[in-house]
Every structure is written in C-alpha cells, then in structure tokens.
Amino acid sequence: MYGSLLAAPDRLWTRGEVMARDCPVPAVPGVYGWHFTAAPSGELPAGRLLYVGISPRRMSERPSSQHLRKRIRYHYRGNAYGSTLRLTLGCLLGLELRRVGSGTRLTFTHKGEAALTEWMHEHARVCWIEHPEPWTVESALLQELDLPLNLDQNRHNAFHARLTALRAEARRRARELPIAT
Structure with a gap:
C-alpha cells in the first residue's frame, strides 16, 4: 500500500516548495520518497522513485525532535555528513x-x-x-520496491554492491587527502 503511494504519488514537491516559508511538509513522523527527473548516474533510470527514508529513525523512551519537515529540508540543504542521500548523490555525480x-x-x-x-x-x-511509526514500514518498502539508492536493509538490490564500493572508494580517497579548509 505505502509503496504504490510513494512510487506513483499524486504530487511531487520541488526544493523551492519545500524550502518556502509556507512549507507543505508536515512536522510529523513519516516516510518520504525521492524521485529524480535526471538520473545521478547513467547506470540508473530517471523519472522515478530511487530512494526512501523515514523520520524519525526510531522512537526511544524520549520523544524525538526529528520529523518529515526537518529531515526532507536537511536533505535539500544540508551536507553529506548528515545525509546519506546527499553522500550517495554526490558520489554518483563524481x-x-x-x-x-x-x-x-x-x-x-x-x-x-x-x-x-x-x-x-x-x-x-x-x-x-x-x-x-515509520520504522515499522521501512523493511516492507525495501522488499517491495526497487530502491537502488538505499543501502541499509537493501543488499538484495542489484545496484547495492556498486553503490557500496563507490562510497567506500570516495571515503578512502578523502582520508588520503589533507583536511579541507
């Protein structure tokens, strides 16, 4: 059920819309899906869902301050250290x-x-x-959908080994270079 809603949504939102003052993304827990009009790699298809995420990761005894709005906005404006999606996209883009x-x-x-x-x-x-409780549907989504940019719980995906190797090589090279100022 959730897979089809993410793979073929009624509406997709742009960065401009999400980053606007009247942001449409609710400040609640949930699942989000990323579609791309151009593929970040020639090995991947364009124009479809390639990645899903959840927010918060999991509820503990204390309430989480994370929610859909914070997480989606961070993916759009944050950095690779705090966003596995940004890390993956940047590595694929070279x-x-x-x-x-x-x-x-x-x-x-x-x-x-x-x-x-x-x-x-x-x-x-x-x-x-x-x-x-988005963490309760994450595993099912990863089994149901072809999500080449997800790594966690997604070893069965045909692109998993390639993406894992690409990210590991980028990390190895980064550790050999001097710290950037």
Whole structure:
C-alpha cells in the first residue's frame, strides 16, 4: 500500500516548495520518497522513485525532535555528513568527498555541497506519507520496491554492491587527502 503511494504519488514537491516559508511538509513522523527527473548516474533510470527514508529513525523512551519537515529540508540543504542521500548523490555525480573540521567529518566542501544542492534543486522531487511509526514500514518498502539508492536493509538490490564500493572508494580517497579548509 505505502509503496504504490510513494512510487506513483499524486504530487511531487520541488526544493523551492519545500524550502518556502509556507512549507507543505508536515512536522510529523513519516516516510518520504525521492524521485529524480535526471538520473545521478547513467547506470540508473530517471523519472522515478530511487530512494526512501523515514523520520524519525526510531522512537526511544524520549520523544524525538526529528520529523518529515526537518529531515526532507536537511536533505535539500544540508551536507553529506548528515545525509546519506546527499553522500550517495554526490558520489554518483563524481563530487570530491573531503575531510573537514577536525578531520572526522566528510563532506563535499562548500563548493561541492553547493553544486549538489543546485543539482537537487533542478532534479530532485519528494513526496511523503505521514505515519506514526515509520520504522515499522521501512523493511516492507525495501522488499517491495526497487530502491537502488538505499543501502541499509537493501543488499538484495542489484545496484547495492556498486553503490557500496563507490562510497567506500570516495571515503578512502578523502582520508588520503589533507583536511579541507
């Protein structure tokens, strides 16, 4: 049920709409899906759902401050250190991953993150479904849908090994370079 709602939504939202003051994304738990008008790699299809995420990751005894609006906005404007989606897209687009700060965080630095944000502005579209316990549907979505950009719980996907290797190589190269200023 949720898979079809994410794969063929009634509406996809742009970065401009999500980042606007009157943001349509609710501040509640749920599942979100990323569609791309252009593929981040020639090995992937364009114009369809390639990644799903949830927010919050899992409820603990204390309430989470994470919700759909925060998480989706972060993917659109954050950095690769805090967004596995941004890390994946940047690696697929050939951006150079670098160590920053104390050297433990990896991002595409200011120029690379800005290029990724612009690419997402042009090509990334998002939809979402409100769900009080999104972690309860995540595994089923990963089994039901072909989601090549998801790694966690998705080893069965044909693109998993390629994406895992690509991200590992980007991390290895970043650790060999000096810390970016």
